[in-house]
Amino acid sequence: MEFTSVIDGANICKKFKNFTLDIPEFRIPKGFATALVGENGAGKTTLMNILAGVRLDYQGKLEYFDEREQNVEKVKERIGYTAPGLYFMPQWSIRQVEEICGLLFDRFDREKFRDICGKLNIGDGDGKKTVAKLSDGNRMKLMLASVLARETDCLLLDEPASPLDPLMRDGLCQMIREYLESGDGERSVFFSTHNVSDMENVTDYCMILERGRIVEQGFVEELKEKYLLVKGEHCDAEAAKQVLYSFSGSSYGFEGICLAKDLDRLAGMDVKVETATLSQICVAVMKAYTGLQLTA
Amino acid sequence: MKKTVKYYRTFTDIRYRLLLIVVVxxxxxxxxxxxGIWLGSRYAANAVLAAGGMTEEMLDFLCCLFLMLFDLLLDYWAFGGIAVKxxxxxxxxxxxxxxxxxxAATMxxxxxxxxxxxxxxPLLGRVVSGTFPGAQGIRKAEEIGYLLAVSVSLYFVSTLAVSVARYxxxxxAGMSLAGLLIIVLGIFWAAGQFWPWAVLAAAASLSAGASVFFDRKMIRRWEESFYDK
Structure with a gap:
């Protein structure tokens, strides 16, 4: 499917001692929610930091928005970025966060910020609670409130779902959806996550990053056409294993992900073909590329 | 200037400003x-303070000491760990x-x-207690030199304490450092009574150097955080 992009990257490379982020071509579709999935240490946060302009030591070229702006400093006002960890000074109070965001960003709406804080139950309502006294989940909510209260064109959210409870994850999906809808196709969201199943209903496009490389990407519907879930009887397990992209078996039967183009090779076997979830696809792709030894 | 004041007001809590600029x-x-008034009064003749040899200069030192300690303590509240790598x-x-x-403007x-x-x-302390100018029979110029030497020394030691503690x-850790710096402050104070102008010159040079050095160092630390340094 053809799309215009909100951020374009070419030959993005960042070398560490034992790891290299190497992305020859990179495009985030405009007007959609894109999930960045990958195992720990795959390079998700590094990539997010590069895109947000809080890490500048990399090689390659990035272009932002329709203007193809290459200087990230000029577009920071239009990007809302949240990161795990100490994003705000621990001694800042919620009210101070509001004042500081108002100072740092021209298009920050204080009323909206207070409204979001109220809806998300952050602090005690008077804004006196300090960041240090907030739980991890509430800190993430505060970060989200601070970026959602701004008029931005793109959100870069690094692991927004991780510290949130299941109810709030659902709320996060709703917020992302509302953000996209309010932009009439002009707003985009790029988020990294380990909670693929919780975020699936808001994900339009998915990138899978392994060992610093994008190993798979595409619109979710396209990925679901490409990767199919196959279930079968134990007697066919050995034969199916040779065909399947990923395989897990037990004494009762097996299941695995099969590439649609290989489906014909399962002819004659008693198998059931279903649509895979995004989570199942991601796990299968990650297993295929991971360097981890997951089984004894 | 207006912008800097705005930044300062935004990045520091109202309670911090009230405490540090007014209350303390x-x-x-x-x-x-x-x-100081008590010390200069006739009632102090037999008082413990006077009997113990407490002088105006000692009160100056105590005043500086507490100012430095509260500065360090309150700075931790506002900017603690801001330069931690x-x-x-x-x-x-x-x-x-x-x-x-x-x-950076806030700092x-x-x-x-x-x-x-x-x-x-320290200067107002002397003025309010009525011991400036002309206390203790010291010549006015030397007295001004001594008070300025004490004040600038205090600024230098406070800058050192606060700037290092932010790391x-x-x-x-910051309070332990303060313990060490009290000795430095004491040396400046003691020397200031004998060689006020020389101490003032030394403290002023060190203050200027420390202010510029720590300002640049902190900004460099923040800039380096955009890179792998």
Whole structure:
């Protein structure tokens, strides 16, 4: 499917001692929610930091928005970025966060910020609670409130779902959806996550990053056409294993992900073909590329 | 200037400003002046203070000592750990083009506040207690030299204490440093009574050097956080 992009990257490379982020071509579709999935240490946060302009030591070229702006400093006002960890000074109070965001960003709406804080139950309502006294989940909510209260064109959210409870994850999906809808196709969201199943209903496009490389990407519907879930009887397990992209078996039967183009090779076997979830696809792709030894 | 004041007001809590700019200086000033008045009164002739050899100069030292300690303590409240490597306390600031310059301006405004307080509190303490000018039979010029030497020394030692403590996350580490710096402050104070102008010159040079050095070092630390340094 053809799309215009909100951020374009070419030959993005960042070398560490034992790891290299190497992305020859990179495009985030405009007007959609894109999930960045990958195992720990795959390079998700590094990539997010590069895109947000809080890490500048990399090689390659990035272009932002329709203007193809290459200087990230000029577009920071239009990007809302949240990161795990100490994003705000621990001694800042919620009210101070509001004042500081108002100072740092021209298009920050204080009323909206207070409204979001109220809806998300952050602090005690008077804004006196300090960041240090907030739980991890509430800190993430505060970060989200601070970026959602701004008029931005793109959100870069690094692991927004991780510290949130299941109810709030659902709320996060709703917020992302509302953000996209309010932009009439002009707003985009790029988020990294380990909670693929919780975020699936808001994900339009998915990138899978392994060992610093994008190993798979595409619109979710396209990925679901490409990767199919196959279930079968134990007697066919050995034969199916040779065909399947990923395989897990037990004494009762097996299941695995099969590439649609290989489906014909399962002819004659008693198998059931279903649509895979995004989570199942991601796990299968990650297993295929991971360097981890997951089984004894 | 207006912008800097705005940054300072935004990045510091109202309670911090009230305590550091009003309450603490006023309390120290009040106590110091009260003690000075007591010391100079006829009732103090047999008092423990006078009998113990307490002098105006000692009160100056105590005034500086408490000012430095409260400065360090309250700075931890506002900016503690701001220069700690790797913890990335400034994530939010780095996402805005004006974040780091705004914080740098705040730090400079705080230095101006520190200098103003370091000079004003010891001097006003003497004025309010009625022992300036002309206390203890010292010539006026030397007395001014001594008080300025003490004030600028206080600024230098406070700058050193606060700037170094910002590189640590634990308050205990900063307070341990303060313990060491009290000795430095004591040396300046003692020397200032004998060689006021020389001490003033030395303290002024060190203060200017420390202010510039720590300002640049902190900004470099923040800039380096955009890179692998």
């Amino acid at each position: 200086p006023a309390a120290i000033l009040g106590l110091r002046a009260g003690a 790797g913890t990335d306390h400034l994530g939010c600031l780095k996402t805005s083009a004006r974040g780091i310059p705004a914080m 400079r405004a705080d230095q101006v506040r520190r200098l103003a307080e370091s000079v004003a509190v 640590w996350e634990k308050l205990e």
